[in-house]
Amino acid sequence: MxxxxxxxxxxxxxxxxxxxxxxxxxxxxxxxxxxxxxxxxxxxxxxxxxxxxxxxxxxxxxxxxxxxxxxxxxxxxxxxxxxxxxxxxxxxxxxxxxxxxxxxxxxxxxxxxxxxxxxxxxxxxxxxGYDITWLAAHEESLVDNNLLSVGRRSAKERLATLLMLLFKRAAALLPPEQRQRVPFPLTQQHMADALGLSLAHTHRTLRELERLGLHHIEDGLLSLPNPRALARVADVWGDGVPPERPLI
Amino acid sequence: MxxxxxxxxxxxxxxxxxxxxxxxxxxxxxxxxxxxxxxxxxxxxxxxxxxxxxxxxxxxxxxxxxxxxxxxxxxxxxxxxxxxxxxxxxxxxxxxxxxxxxxxxxxxxxxxxxxxxxxxxxxxxxxxGYDITWLAAHEESLVDNNLLSVGRRSAKERLATLLMLLFKRAAALLPPEQRQRVPFPLTQQHMADALGLSLAHTHRTLRELERLGLHHIEDGLLSLPNPRALARVADVWGDGVPPERPLI
DNA sequence: CGAAATGTTGACTATATTCAAGGCAAGTGG
DNA sequence: CCACTTGCCTTGAATATAGTCAACATTTCG
Incomplete structure (x- = not known):
């Protein structure tokens, strides 16, 4: 490109x-x-x-x-x-x-x-105009979710939540047949900064989740071998089809 | 009422x-x-x-x-x-x-x-319609600030920030002559839940700030004896007059 | 090939949580 | 008026989660 x-x-x-x-x-x-x-x-x-x-x-x-x-x-x-x-x-x-x-x-x-x-x-x-209001409110709901994570979830739960939600968003942009492994360009430092954790602790926690078979990151691609278990750790629900969103 | x-x-x-x-x-x-x-x-x-x-x-x-x-x-x-x-x-x-x-x-x-x-x-x-978008974006900026606090500020800094910002918002709604002591209906549990802290730690930290002469809460009223010092602890800036806001 | 960014790991420390108790003030019902 | 409850505030001791610091390994990229 x-x-x-x-x-x-x-x-x-x-x-x-x-x-x-x-x-x-x-x-x-x-x-x-x-x-x-x-x-x-x-x-x-x-x-x-x-x-x-x-x-x-x-x-x-x-x-x-x-x-x-x-x-x-x-x-x-x-x-x-x-x-x-x-x-x-x-x-x-x-x-x-x-x-x-x-x-x-x-x-x-x-x-x-x-x-x-x-x-x-x-x-x-x-x-x-309504669509723009929608986008503003939607972005706020993302921040709401992150605040819940950072304020009240443990490091393990935070990572699980982040991986879960980003996976969903990234997958929704891909054709259905490519949704097993989605692009995931974050470094550990980005995850640490998003979750209010130190780099070292982010790394250790990430390794623990991987050892449990809950995620795998390779070549900038993320896969979730056991989404159910990951969702349980994250305490994230709502499987329904997300509503259509506007594009300006 | x-x-x-x-x-x-x-x-x-x-x-x-x-x-x-x-x-x-x-x-x-x-x-x-x-x-x-x-x-x-x-x-x-x-x-x-x-x-x-x-x-x-x-x-x-x-x-x-x-x-x-x-x-x-x-x-x-x-x-x-x-x-x-x-x-x-x-x-x-x-x-x-x-x-x-x-x-x-x-x-x-x-x-x-x-x-x-x-x-x-x-x-x-x-x-x-534009005003509603404005309100949505403005509320998001409040959440942004809280997320910064919860993710990256120490307990002391978080409390300082919360007191600082709520004081400003509450004071702006009062006639100028009543802005020394503003209504402050939060319990320590509310502050703890807003800042991602435990109740016990919130209490201890609050006492420390009070001992430093940075705030005083009595009869549901908050006063800030030394706003400059509090702002320094909070790392909160921007003294300018806040922009006019819409009211729907 | 070397530099810079990213990932990995261990030892030590600190901040904040948990648990457990008790105090105080306001409200409620006998 | 008093006993009792309830909600909020206070405090200490023990513990845990996460941070800091310091290396070193690995990958990426010019």
Whole structure:
């Protein structure tokens, strides 16, 4: 993957993935008219700097990223991970500047929108405005889950929960036949920072889960040999089909 | 406070508080037309049960509440606290049911809205749709902050942060001359559950902060004798005037 | 090939939890 | 008015979970 590709939104391959709801033609045209040329950024790039004043908006088209906050002495907390289809930059609207940073976990492809696109979408298409509210509320529910983990789960339970939920999200983006092993670009440091653990303890706990046959990571791919048992450790439920989600 | 009072939105006393932005007459009328009769619920009441299927929407008119999640063995994590002006129930839209509970921390007064009000507001008044997105993003930023605390701050720093931020929010709702001592209805158990600490440790840490002259709680009122020092412990910055916020 | 990032491991320490008791104040019912 | 309950706060001792520090191994990549 390199260079710039500008697939029109009406032919966007992401939109064919089952978890995304179909947009009406009018709405799709509006999105396309606001969208700028796709951008590619390398692994590790800071997409939005913590504290940046004016930042752009993006839909993550390909690759993974994460939102994070840091304390002045460098301690870092990852808030949640961003996968293709996630919308980046909503938060800036509420605080005159970014209260968190966003960093690319892999090479990422972004569909940029001007800063006032959030307002334009609301104004010109209530349906899309509603979709944006939906995305904001959905991202909050991810953070809620992480907070529950970090606040009340043991290290083992936290890792189990993280692996479980990321596996589900990653799998949902793949064709059914490829869902045994899903892309998993996190380092142990990322997991530690997401779960509020030290690197050493994350490593030990991860090894324990692997010894129990609950997960396996190899070549950047994650597989869960015994999802039931892992879900039991994680205390994570809700097997139902996740609701369709909007894609801006 | 008892009985039912139905101040029309156009004469709502909350709207006179400086932190809330003024709504246009048309928007105000729409809000008023969707709103039901105000409801009073006692301290401790469950406003939204965890896992409830269909839940109402409310604007918190008076009193405090909190959002929480629990694990099956009873461990509880408080996600964030709700103060007058906060909107309750947005999350339900994204998951077909509540993924978290909401409980009243004091007696609360609620302005109820029908379940489809979120959509109606978007459809009939883009400006209000935008406001709802704003509220969702803003609540997420509160959760982000708590996650940073719970994941990466020490017990002492966590308590300092919680006291600092709640003090600011509570003070902003009061007339300037009453901002020395603000209402603070949390028990130590609430603080423990919000910060991912045990009750015993929360107590010990709280005593230490008090001994250092960093806070004082008496008769349900919180005062911060040395806000600068407390902010330093908390590693919390941003003194600027907080942006005006919408009130639905 | 060498440098840098990531993963691995052990020994030691610290922060925070658990468990167990008891105190105090407010409310309730006889 | 008093006994009793209930909820919240307080405290100490023992324990456990997770962090820190310090190496070293392995992989990746220019």
């Amino acid at each position: 390199r260079g710039i590709v500008n697939t029109p939104c009406s032919h966007c391959p992401l939109r064919d993935v089952a978890i995304f709801k179909q947009q009406q033609k009018r709405e799709l045209q509006l999105i396309e008219s606001l969208r700028g040329d796709q951008i590619v950024r390398p692994m590790g790039a800071v997409l939005i700097a913590e504290g940046a004043a004016q930042t752009a908006l993006y839909t993550l088209f390909a690759g993974w990223a994460f939102r994070y906050k840091t304390l002045t002495d460098g301690r870092r907390q990852i808030l949640n991970f961003l996968l293709p289809g996630d919308f980046i930059g909503l938060q800036q609207k509420v605080a005159d500047g970014a209260t968190h940073g966003v960093e690319a976990l892999t090479e990422v492809w972004l569909c940029p929108f001007p800063r006032d696109a959030v307002w334009e979408l609301h104004r010109q298409a209530p349906e899309l | 008892r009985g039912i009072v139905n101040t029309p939105c156009s004469h709502c006393p909350l709207r006179d508080v400086a932190i809330f932005k003024q709504q246009q007459k048309r928007e105000l009328q729409l809000i008023e037309s969707l709103r039901g009769d105000q409801i009073v619920r006692p301290m401790g009441a469950v406003l939204i049960a965890e896992g409830a299927a269909q839940t109402a929407l409310y604007t918190l008119f008076a009193g405090w509440a909190f959002r929480y999640k629990t694990l099956t063995d009873g461990r509880r994590q408080i996600l964030n606290f709700l103060l007058p002006g906060d909107f309750i129930g947005l999350q339900q839209k994204v998951a077909d049911g509540a993924t978290h509970g909401v409980e009243a921390l004091t007696e609360v007064w609620l302005c109820p809205f029908p379940r489809d009000a979120v959509w109606e507001l978007h459809r009939q008044a883009p400006e209000l």
